[in-house]
Amino acid sequence: MQRLVILGGGESGVGTAILGQQKGYDVFVSDFGKIKDNYKEVLTHHGIDWEEETHTENKILNADIVMKSPGIPDKSPIVKKILEKKIPVISEIEFVAPFTKAKTIGITGSNGKTTTTMLTYHILNSAGLNVGLAGNIGKSFAWQVAQEQFDYYVLELSSFQLDGVFKYKPDIAILTNISPDHLDRYDYKYENYIASKFRITMNQTENDYLIYDADDEVISEWLKKNTTKAQLIPFSVNRKLEKGAFLNNNKMEVNINEEEFIMETEYIALEGKHNMKNAMAATSVAKLLQIRKETIRESLSNFQGVEHRLEKVLKIQNVQYINDSKATNVNAAFFALDSMNVPTVWIVGGVDKGNDYSELMALVHEKVKAIICLGVDNKKIIDAFGNVVDVMIEVDSMNDAVKMAQRIAERGDAVLLSPACASFDLFENYEDRGRQFKEAVRNL
Structure with a gap:
């Protein structure tokens, strides 16, 4: 035995x-x-x-x-x-894979993987496929394989899970993007983290697919220097593509297997450029699995989004409070700030994983009126933005953060919790942090 x-x-x-x-x-x-x-x-x-x-x-x-x-x-x-x-x-994924004949859709990336995973699952489930959802989300993959009989699994895969993969391959892989994250686990070497993400395609064959962000420089560079046997399906919000998914004026076009799918972007429930990419990735999976256009259209328009990801909590005295606690790295906070179109009070901070805040400078300049630091050690944030915003406050509890934000915010402003850091200094995890934020907002 x-x-x-x-x-x-x-x-x-x-x-x-x-x-x-x-x-x-x-x-x-x-x-x-x-x-x-x-x-x-x-x-x-x-x-x-x-x-x-x-x-x-x-x-x-x-x-x-x-x-x-x-x-x-x-x-x-x-x-x-x-x-x-x-x-x-x-890893769990590697252990389980030989025990199931189900097709798997493996989704990784520094940001957007949860939304893409949930949206892909939502479309497949709405199409009546017998599909499970696992990986970083919900009930464990192993548990489901032991107790259920699904034909498909949509798996959210972190770099840590991929590090423990040696033979597993997804039938369809999605790489949403790559930006520096978790560098503390990769000897502070970005190339180690990049290599870890690309393990998702290392065992793929000519019959498998890799769906990826063609606008992402890191991914494009890797694909120039390395090879995968998988069939490549790119998506882009910046340029038209012959094959794959792209934006054409106000339409999302997806061209796969000589078949075209077109949808007006205004009917897609998710907002923001980064979410358009998530929608393109999920739609590409649906097209590969030959799901009816009507089902895809319906699913994209009625998808509810993910808790703690740019989640609108409440509007109080005409100030919108937004919970983006899931933004545990700089790149995620970049998406959040980029999507703000009113003056913003930004609650930021936590456990820094080797963050470089310089890429946020222009956005902070343009959109942020005050910064509230919520962490045990806020020195890096204060050093980075101290001269950029007029108001910089340090607090050590979510209640204080929200109360201060209410004092500073004026009608028409927004208060955004988008920490750009892990949560372990003051909270159990990012969910706990997001729930405390919502609770504090409701108590205002």
Whole structure:
């Protein structure tokens, strides 16, 4: 019996444990932190051996294979020891792939992947396909493969998940864009992070597809220097393309398999240039799967968007409050600021992952009237923008941030939470940060 050791007792870890046990592995789950009660109950119910707040080496280093949760870095002591013993360390996606015949649509990128994933799922689901949603979202891929029988999976894949992939390939891959993110996990080398993203296409064959942003310089450069066997489907908001998706005046045109799909952009529910790209990527998948034009059109016009991503919360005294807590890097904050068309009070800050704020300068100059720093260490933000805006305030709670913003904002302004940073200094995660923002706004 092969021994499967799982590091991390969260959603992906517990899902993998259930599938591993079902497939005849001897399973052990080890979490250096605490395991949530609901997950403990599931593990105990299935008779799966687990431990928390420790890693017992003699129970781990006898593994045939190790699945590590994406949040655990390769540099952690236990992972180093596992790798020294030449035990393979893989991600959930890699472990699960051989156990399903379903077609997978794998979606990665520094920004836009959640929206693109949700929108793609929405279109496929509306078309009546038997489709699951997994990866970084919702119920773990492993759990679903153990308990459901889907024909398709739409998977949101982070670079951390792709780092643990060696044989897996999506039938259709989407690369939304690449900008510096998580550099702390990649030795502060941008090229390592770029290489990590492109693992999504490394095993693809001539029968597979890679849908990508043709306006993204990093992606274009990589494609010039490297090859993939996949069929390439580009999308662009800047120029017309013979094949793929592009904007033509106020229409989105998608040309795939000699078949054209055209839709007026005003009927697409998502707003903003970056969202047009997300819509193009999702529509390209729908066209490859030969979904009816009517279904695509309907889905694009009734899609609700993603929580914590440019989510309009409330208008109070004619000031619009916007929750963009999911903006955990500079590039995401760039999209948010770029979409603002009124004077903006910007709430920013958190755990900096090696951010370079210079690319936001022009936008801050043009759109931001005040900055509220919400983080434990705001020095970099203050150094970057101190001379650019008139008002710069530091706070250390969401309530204070929102109250200060209300004082500064005037009729017709907007208050935007778009932190450009991770949330772990003051919050559990970006969802917690976004919920606290909405709660504080509702209490004004």
